[in-house]
Amino acid sequence: MNKVLIIGGGISGLSMAWALEQQQIDYMLADPGTGGHASVVAAGLMNPVTGRQYKLQPMVEVCWEAAANCYTWWSEVTGHALVRPMDIHRLHRSEAAREQWRSNALPLAGSWAEDLPDERIDHNSYQAGFGGVWVHHGHIVTTGKLYVEAIRYLRNAGKLLETDISPEVLQQGPPFTAGGITFDAVIDASGIAAAANPVWQNIPFRYNKGEALLIKAIELPEDRVITRNVILVPQGSAHFWAGSHNHWDDRNPGPTAEGLDKLSADITATIRVPFEIIRHRAAIRPVIQDRKPVSGSHPAISHLHILNGMGTKGYSLAPYHARLLAAHIAEDTALPAATDVKRFY
The missing domain is CATH 3.30.9.10 (D-Amino Acid Oxidase, subunit A, domain 2)
Structure with a gap:
């Protein structure tokens, strides 16, 4: 797999950048740099016990392990402490x-x-x-600082495309072209913007x-x-x-x-x-609609992927699901049926 375009610099997009780094997959992240993501406004709280029934979050051990690795990596490459217990x-x-x-x-x-x-x-x-x-x-992730420092790191590393990506780019099929650059694959981590993109019309956002x-x-x-x-x-x-x-x-x-x-x-x-x-x-x-994340590959458009729908638990869930999706892209590993985008097709 050559260069991958990640769309969106919210927590799903930044988690995907970390996960692709671990797979040694070349990528760029597209974000206009305005910081208008829901995950920037969020508290950044990782809470293992939630809900009126005081339920332990499902798969809490693996989610916490992935999150620790993700936020530690971002802290190291940016030179800023971005998470604290x-x-x-x-x-x-x-x-x-x-x-x-x-x-x-x-x-x-x-x-x-x-x-x-x-x-x-x-x-x-x-x-x-x-x-x-x-x-x-x-744990508390410093949301605004994570976004600002991650964007700075990506810019300095030549991995940032500072622009919005039009919905038509996702419909091209491989190769995908954005900002004059050709990409072999796209990961849509654009948050609520994906709900308005016709390529994902089957997903009940x-x-x-x-x-x-x-x-x-x-x-x-x-x-x-x-x-x-x-x-x-x-x-x-x-x-x-x-x-x-x-x-x-x-x-x-x-x-x-x-x-x-x-x-x-x-x-x-x-x-x-x-x-x-x-x-x-x-x-x-x-x-x-079913309150579960959505990730995986579009069934009709080759090499188009999505990571979305983390809801209120984005800082707890996104790194784990990003790691699964990166492995799926790199090694064709199966994704959990409960969160695979194909459940809607």
Whole structure:
């Protein structure tokens, strides 16, 4: 396999760049450099225990291993620390939630989570009348910095095509031409833009808009992630990412007054200390109808591939699925049927 074009510099595209590097496949990544990706607006939180049922994320060990390798590689080649470990304190919102954890999840949690001892809960800072769960092995990826430094690295390495790619390029079939350069294969990691491309019309994309706030709360501890009515992710210098408020099938990418009100109320229901709103942001992420990622090769257009649909767990899932797709491209290995794009054809 000669040169591959990756479309998109969000977390799926950057994960694909890492995975192709491991396979020693030559590539370029196309991105206009504006940073408008949903994964740049995201918190970058890797949380192994999610959902109301306190479920351990499927295949968590292999996903965490792939993510560690991916973000370590990006940290090394850019010269910047882009990921850090941080435990997560998940505060129960009700007695029913606490019983759900204790009756169903606690016996299964093992080393990934445990009951949060009351002495570790800062009752002066948080609304925590029902106790909580101490989730281990959480990580925070510095999303904006990862994007900026990765784009700089790719530019300096001659691997960046600073442009948008028109949908027609994907319809060409091999060879593909973009920016005056010929490519043997294309990987579409363009996020929500793929939903509007007719070559992927069989994929049941849904638009999931997320809104988040950047707040400043100088009295909040910065050594843990807090989740209750809202997720609070430390960003440094007493700043916290607070989110998210989600809308289904809203295609307007801008923040809303409704989102601002809901997030403000959720923060007030989670913490007991004053906070200041610094910024309000929103972005649209692609989610597949069956809530599973989509990857693999187009059944009709040779050497056209896709990596998409990571939803709210992109920073946890994208490196693992990128590694599978890179192996599929390089060695023709089979992809899991549950996430293969061919399930829609």
